[in-house]
Amino acid sequence: MAPHTCAQVDYIRHNIRTVADWPSQGVQFRDITPLLSNPRVFRVLIDEFVHRYFDERPDLIAGLDARGFIIGSVLAYELNIGFVPIRKKGKLPYATVEESYELEYGSATVEVHTDAVKPGHRVVLIDDLIATGGTMMAGKRLVERLGGVIIEGAAIVDLPELGGSNKLRAAGLPLYTLVDFSGH
Template sequence: MRRQDDAMTAQTLRALIRTIPDYPKPGIQFRDITTLIRDPAGFRLAIEMLKPAVARHGVSLIAGIEARGFIFGAALAQELGLGFVPIRKKDKLPGRTVGINYALEYGSDRIEIHADALAAGDRVAIIDDLIATGGTAVAATRLLRSTGAEVPVAAFVVDLPALGGAALLHAESVDVFSLLAFEGH
């Protein structure tokens, strides 16, 4: 019965995620989680499903990637009784920061955390709404580890396996968990 319950749960979440064709450019099927978070029961279900995957790693903090990772990460941190660390784009945090540059398809970007956000030995879970190519998630892993923190797990609502991001995180020795997989881009 448990497998059937899990399948029904995943089916419920899948139905709450809207697909917007050709956004932000032609050929992209954008997986929009705003329809999921608008639904209180669906949002609660997503957090409840993420909880055990993260909790079993004995993490001490949750780090959410800007911006949709803040939504799921903060809610999950609250549910687990943990603190939350925002991973922001360059120049968005008011205090002293540490950061890492990473490559994009065209150009580069930078993410940062407050310099005093983590301590050596902290066990941190990375949370975001979606894993696609994995560039930002891998950069976040490396950034958090540069402080001496451990990153045993990254959890996502949606995985786009054809884009290979989860495999890149696995190569960084991070356990990757996602609630749903969608084919295509």
């Protein structure tokens, strides 16, 4: 596995837009859409993850709703493996298992099809960003309930001050992130 270089990470970081006071006052929202709209930056981003998992060769990439779908599906394609969407409740048409988690104000539920992960499948969970860690923790629990083995949780951005990455690591989930931002 080729480690990423500072130049690549700086290039990715430089193309993440910060939107002040969105969705609420005091929040510094880290917007990845500029990474997606520039084909060169998007290639560098995807290549970082491909190089990470090329030799490891998981069986599946599980993308968390919704931006994890974008990165995860392209990554699965590049690795020639399957992709599993972990969606918000009520969006999947077949039999599902669900997991609820707490948000800053309330709770949310995600689901996965019951036949999406087979026992023993080695899975990478992927999302755009780790904040409080609730979505990724729920995804971890869903995959494990179906018998899957989580290799790692991956994201473009970590917001360490919100505590999610520490919470996930404490729960035994290895994490790989490209960029971290202090503050939130």
